[in-house]
Amino acid sequence: MGKIKTVSLHNTKRLVIKVGSALIAPREDGCKTRYLLDIAQFIVHARSQGIEVLLVSSGSVAAGAHHFKNPDRNNIAIKKAMAAAGQMDMMSTWDRFFDFPSAQLLMTHADLRDKERYNSIRLTLFSLLDEGILPIINENDAVTTDDLRVGDNDNLSAMVAAAADADTLVICSDVDGLFDKNPNTHNDAKLIKEVNSITPEIYAMTSGPVSGVGTGGMKTKLEAAEKATSHGIMTYIINGFDETTFSALLQGDNPGTLFTPFDKPMEESQHWMTHTAAEYGELVVESERIDKTDELNCKEILSIEGEFSAGETVLIKNTKGQRLAKASSNYSSCLLHFVTQNTVGVNTSQMQRSMGPIISNNDIAVLEKK
Ligand SMILES: Nc1ncnc2c1ncn2[C@@H]1O[C@H](COP(=O)(O)OP(=O)(O)O)[C@@H](O)[C@H]1O
Numbered sequence: 001m002g003k004i005k006t007v008s009l010h011n012t013k014r015l016v017i018k019v020g021s022a023l024i025a026p027r028e029d030g031c032k033t034r035y036l037l038d039i040a041q042f043i044v045h046a047r048s049q050g051i052e053v054l055l056v057s058s059g060s061v062a063a064g065a066h067h068f069k070n071p072d073r074n075n076i077a078i079k080k081a082m083a084a085a086g087q088m089d090m091m092s093t094w095d096r097f098f099d100f101p102s103a104q105l106l107m108t109h110a111d112l113r114d115k116e117r118y119n120s121i122r123l124t125l126f127s128l129l130d131e132g133i134l135p136i137i138n139e140n141d142a143v144t145t146d147d148l149r150v151g152d153n154d155n156l157s158a159m160v161a162a163a164a165d166a167d168t169l170v171i172c173s174d175v176d177g178l179f180d181k182n183p184n185t186h187n188d189a190k191l192i193k194e195v196n197s198i199t200p201e202i203y204a205m206t207s208g209p210v211s212g213v214g215t216g217g218m219k220t221k222l223e224a225a226e227k228a229t230s231h232g233i234m235t236y237i238i239n240g241f242d243e244t245t246f247s248a249l250l251q252g253d254n255p256g257t258l259f260t261p262f263d264k265p266m267e268e269s270q271h272w273m274t275h276t277a278a279e280y281g282e283l284v285v286e287s288e289r290i291d292k293t294d295e296l297n298c299k300e301i302l303s304i305e306g307e308f309s310a311g312e313t314v315l316i317k318n319t320k321g322q323r324l325a326k327a328s329s330n331y332s333s334c335l336l337h338f339v340t341q342n343t344v345g346v347n348t349s350q351m352q353r354s355m356g357p358i359i360s361n362n363d364i365a366v367l368e369k370k
């Protein structure tokens with residue numbers, strides 16, 4: 001199987017590698033080992049160098065498709081059933097490569113955006129890694145709804161990397177990395193070796209269709225890189241079809257596009273609040289900005305949108321629609337409506353005075369770019 005040299009990725013202690021459907025089931029007729037050998041070998045070599053590895057693997061839908069008379073991905077029920085059927089094949093294909101145990105974790109956005117379940121996922125991952133077991137993670141497509149799903153495994157891999165306290169994320173693509181324009185439609189597209197800030201101009205470089213069996217394309221890879229780098233996680237987009245990329249990575253080289261991590265990464269809870277927590281409602285305020293040290297009181301709130309319970313995450317935005325912060329509300333929307341309305345016979349201003357702040361400054365994530 002190859003030519004990987006036993007040189008470690010520099011400074012990497014814990015790595016998440018994301019592998020897309022096209023590598024696993026390129027023709028939608030079951031799993032193929034052709035491209036997986038190099039990836040499996042990379043995982044084995046990385047582990048032997050002392051790097052803890054987690055694998056985020058797509059492919060259940062593509063792997064299950066051939067069991068269906070009409071494998072129509074636009075039919076949501078069929079697509080979920082394809083995922084359920086293909087997940088087994090996908091897991092057993094991976095498992096066959098390794099002489100150490102692997103473990104399956106299927107999750108949805110509903111699991112990740114709930115703080116208790118998120119912490120539970122973290123503990124499970126840490127326990128598996130402690131035992132040298134390879135966690136293999138996919139979205140639980142069979143049970144998701146539009147509201148509950150992450151939707152693509154690029155973003156899922158970044159959320160997993162953050163949850164697992166990984167320091168490196170490697171996303172495999174069918175091209176060598178991020179180009180200044182779509183290399184499949186522009187012969188003169190140039191590979192960008194390093195990105196230090198993921199700006200709207202960087203997003204504007206992505207276009208065009210997603211590869212045959214894939215879901216997200218380059219845009220979701222950039223979203224993932226943005227999530228990961230803001231958590232201090234070094235992120236690579238590499239060509240998963242090219243075996244030389246894996247040996248280069250192990251030698252500490254950059255075979256694709258490297259997204260450098262923030263100098264001052266967000267704290268774990270801030271990152272979760274910004275990138276993973278669901279927004280259950282909105283509080284509209286006048287101000288142009290919110291600081292980490294701010295506490296909101298009732299008088300500052302112009303309107304309350306959505307329904308949320310105490311402790312749930314809300315978006316704070318201003319009247320211009322700017323997203324200022326996400327924070328955990330100390331009060332439910334129901335109570336806030338009551339005390340901010342002039343209810344006849346109720347002394348709401350006295351109630352407001354007796355209430356503590358609506359958001360506390362230890363539970364607020366200011367939404368700002370690097
Ligand atoms: N600027 C760009 N650089 C690289 N690829 C791009 C760019 N813009 C669009 N693409 C497209 O994104 C594809 C890579 O995404 P892909 O790996 O297919 O995603 P997935 O399989 O996860 O859905 C490329 O094949 C290419 O067609």
Ligand SMILES: N[C@@H](CCC(=O)OP(=O)(O)O)C(=O)O
Binds near residue numbers: 057060083152213214
């Ligand atoms: N959860 C889905 C994969 C979704 C996805 O993001 O696919 P891909 O674009 O191939 O990484 C599956 O297992 O088929």
